[in-house]
Amino acid sequence: MGRASSIVSFSLTLLILFHGYTAQQWPNECQLDQLNALEPSQVIQSEGGRIEVWDHHAPQLRCSGFAFERFVIEPQGLYLPTFMNAGKLTFVVHGTGLMGRVVPGCPETFIESPVFGESQGQGQGQGQGFRDMHQKVEHLRCGDTIATPSGVAQWFYNNGNEPLILVAAADLANHENQLDRNLRPVLIAGNNPQGQEWLQGRQQQKQNNIFTGFAPEILAQAFKINVETAQQLQSHQDNRGNIVKVKGPFSVIRPPLRRGQGGQQPQEKANGLEETLCTMRCTENLDDPSDADVYTPSLGYINTVNSYNLPILRLLHLSALRGSIRNNAMVLPQWNVNANSALYVTNGRAHIQMVNDNGDRVFDQEVSNGQLLIVPQGFSVMKRATSEQFQWIEFKTNENAQVNSLAGRTSVMTGLPLEVITNGFQISPQEAKRVKFSTMETTLTHSSGPMSYGRPRV
């Protein structure tokens, strides 16, 4: 009996070991034979909003290198300054707000005019003659796409009446991140009482701000403040989370609201990284159809941002594409040539069909508002709006991500000689000509009527 059970034990052990060996022999292997639309795996509640986090250990995100988050900031909500260990792109899905970033070594260029008479009586040292000075603050509106390098602290404030909704994609796989493939947000202020449940190998615990780990006396000396204020910086008693509610007015210095993008030409200065970063443009609006890269009035538009129109992306190795199509418009099947992409649905619904390198259909579903889909390099994808409007933002892991279409005027089929097509597919020259030249559109086309689809077919 003992013998039997121990033999069972032994065999089972070997079995598990053998299985483990196979799986772990190439531990970074991508398992991409079955893709899913991904939903957030954790919601971090705060006083002034919430952060929804996708599990970046999910095979699709792990393999493509993405970490993905959604921020819902309520009116008067302030997302406290935080920096990451990776470069990221943030897209404004909904609402309006203010955004500030603190770039290391750059001067405070937003200075409140002095109030004469006030400065004489006080004699508070450096505070004299002005009320505040700080780095650049920008107005945000729908469609703004914001590039943030690693290590640069960023805050958002919702000054509107509706929730400010942002989605952000960080690339953990490029050299901006020099640690492992974990997104490590570092809080300058606030905290996260729930902790990060997606961090492997670390017990889930309250995440504190950067000041909490330092001894109060050290902070007092570093800031030349008293120990009580230093302890206040550590926010021990604070349970408001990382997004807090501002009571009363939020009076930062800021220029009047811009009107569109007119006159903002991308200008790249090449005289040293630090100097460039201080004045470098980091935001581009992708929701303006008048800026569209692909436009068909009856179908929709596609707008891209890459290192040619936003040079800071050269540092971040990221780019983005914004799409907005009408009912029954179809984005012709295409694949990512040199990037992975993360497609997030901001509005409406679409039927998406995706084919992997083996010719297998690995995704064939309707995706809707709030869902995330990873499109790995070389996988072909067709999108077809199934609601009145379908809008999405697609982040790509290359500063100049390219796509290649399967059909259409600039597609691979059009570039092939007729002879290759007739011989490759055993069709007549007439059929081959139709395959090559019938579709004159490059990217968007009409898709007539409903179409059945279902579970992936392998």
Next chain:
Amino acid sequence: MGRASSIVSFSLTLLILFHGYTAQQWPNECQLDQLNALEPSQVIQSEGGRIEVWDHHAPQLRCSGFAFERFVIEPQGLYLPTFMNAGKLTFVVHGTGLMGRVVPGCPETFIESPVFGESQGQGQGQGQGFRDMHQKVEHLRCGDTIATPSGVAQWFYNNGNEPLILVAAADLANHENQLDRNLRPVLIAGNNPQGQEWLQGRQQQKQNNIFTGFAPEILAQAFKINVETAQQLQSHQDNRGNIVKVKGPFSVIRPPLRRGQGGQQPQEKANGLEETLCTMRCTENLDDPSDADVYTPSLGYINTVNSYNLPILRLLHLSALRGSIRNNAMVLPQWNVNANSALYVTNGRAHIQMVNDNGDRVFDQEVSNGQLLIVPQGFSVMKRATSEQFQWIEFKTNENAQVNSLAGRTSVMTGLPLEVITNGFQISPQEAKRVKFSTMETTLTHSSGPMSYGRPRV
């Protein structure tokens, strides 16, 4: 008894676990203490030829990042358009042929002249007034080295009377590949009924072309063709494989055959990647001794291609070296400074001796036609022809791969002061002078008479 066996079970378990732990603690470790000449591990048979695939999970290939394939295309064989998830270099070992590549977004610049009178009567829409137009088609001959970025579809046609033999090396370890370290060929046409046996974690199954995974109705709408033609694109009934036999003439548009490389100066345009890629030169012939970088009439020549003479290699992070030496010529011992290399023998035999970083001899054999040898960064290698002629192509994982020689006029020994040599090796100044200055050649030297060699000696 039960106790004993369970203890055995337990101990064995622990033993295996411990062993497993050691091996898996650093799972990407390179095991390079014993190198072998590698042969293909899988042959994919097609109607018009075959593809021989080296197992890129073999430790030497895995560690160096290379995936390696040989294409044997029979006369009238057409390798159907395929793209990869990594940049690659292809070398023409034998035969002549035609090659086309479809670069995303580039125009069809090869246009057949209209046949007057034909266009009036037909009225076939976009097909009117010309027979075909497609992207650039190039003639191939022995020695051509072709750079192909990731995601760019490429086809080959053998228009000669002998097999067209190509070898291709892709670098899975650089940033052109954004997925795991698997080579993922994606078929635009044709299929692979055998499937890819080297893909881990995926059951071996028929590999279909990119159209097979899409619903026929979607293809019909995308191409504006009928569903029957769309089904034809999916090649369900086709079992010809990825290299098919062309019946009748293969009449693609192409300029007359070039005569040598005269007048083809490398020209780099820096005005935007896409524009550059459309006209960028991607092919360089390495078999012309009049272009040689190293040349000794009685010994042979060495010819290199890197990002200085083929600027597209800057994107691919690859370069290549072609060598052709006569009997008993020796390539002086040298090491790769900043690259791994994959050495493929195209003709003849040679004795190769390789020494690792520990000073151990890890390879000491004769290699011959068709064998592949990986030379890791920093490993020293000596090659000596043992047949009338020895020819090889060496692919390197750096756009400007450098070598450092152990002996010869530009070698490390020549650069060292005499005092360092006399003290380091405890030899007299006279001997040290001979070590430094006796060999005036830089790369190739005479190797007099046969020499014994055997199995690696550690």
Next chain:
Amino acid sequence: MGRASSIVSFSLTLLILFHGYTAQQWPNECQLDQLNALEPSQVIQSEGGRIEVWDHHAPQLRCSGFAFERFVIEPQGLYLPTFMNAGKLTFVVHGTGLMGRVVPGCPETFIESPVFGESQGQGQGQGQGFRDMHQKVEHLRCGDTIATPSGVAQWFYNNGNEPLILVAAADLANHENQLDRNLRPVLIAGNNPQGQEWLQGRQQQKQNNIFTGFAPEILAQAFKINVETAQQLQSHQDNRGNIVKVKGPFSVIRPPLRRGQGGQQPQEKANGLEETLCTMRCTENLDDPSDADVYTPSLGYINTVNSYNLPILRLLHLSALRGSIRNNAMVLPQWNVNANSALYVTNGRAHIQMVNDNGDRVFDQEVSNGQLLIVPQGFSVMKRATSEQFQWIEFKTNENAQVNSLAGRTSVMTGLPLEVITNGFQISPQEAKRVKFSTMETTLTHSSGPMSYGRPRV
């Protein structure tokens, strides 16, 4: 009984397996919740000195990509030419010496003047008319920081009366290293009888020089020397190690000792890597306070070298910072924006407090002369001298490593609007103004009096 024990065995097995699974699922995960000051794990003794090696498999080094070594070369000691599979920076901690590097393909530009009359009688071929010629030899002094690319052989000679002490950091994680994350030193001369104990998967054994693995007849033919000299190059009978003692004078050709850095302007030539590398400046002295980047007479100075003042660092993706502060001076809390760093204490003691991304204190100790501490990207660090003087060298894994301070005039707090600080920390505008503007220094400040510290507090 047997049953019980086998169930125990089985459970234990599962337990270990489960644990193993968790740990190995993401095998490259960084475990950085508890940092230590690191000491060398192996000492390699040689006739003329010793090499102390830090175990680069230690989680902190493994994760940050660093390999770290200290060289102690006794007077008349000669560190024999060696090259690495990674780019590295070497810092001269103590002593004076000579250094030579052999760059592949570069000419021997240090030529001894011919002694007339000597050359007639000998007729030794190439040796005629001069005594020696070799590549550049440089004088070394304290504070020199030397950039060495992968594959470039380098030697050091101690021509002073005190030990020459060097520390070197190589970055195994960047693309200069194309193999796994092992430092692979390759010996041109000498050997290492002890072997390298830190190389995983390879039994510890004597490490030989590069010649040992080649057959003597091959060396004889390559160098055109007799087989006896070739065998001498293999150093089989030599047990002096990699640092040997020079008997008698060490007469290499070298210009007179430089006086400071005057006139040595960084000049970058962009006409081809090889040509540039031959004359490119590779050394910068970081111990000259008159060159300091940050300087406060009563507190100390900080001096940096990056790709702007030493352009070769653009190839190596490394930079360095030298700090020297007096008793009770404090380096304000700051974090690495885009790099990991390796901090080595060259003199004195300091209290260092470090906080990770979770707000936990992960290091809180006094470090002293000879200790190494890794500062991962995004981790905040405060340094405070606790001896008369504290001096350190910090190597960083980015050619333009940036830091962001928590406190001080160019800090993140100063860049934030007052409203963000008052709301984030729930403090009054007056307190927030003090937090922002009280500390006018950028990097160094006074730290008054002793301060208690202890073990890390999580």
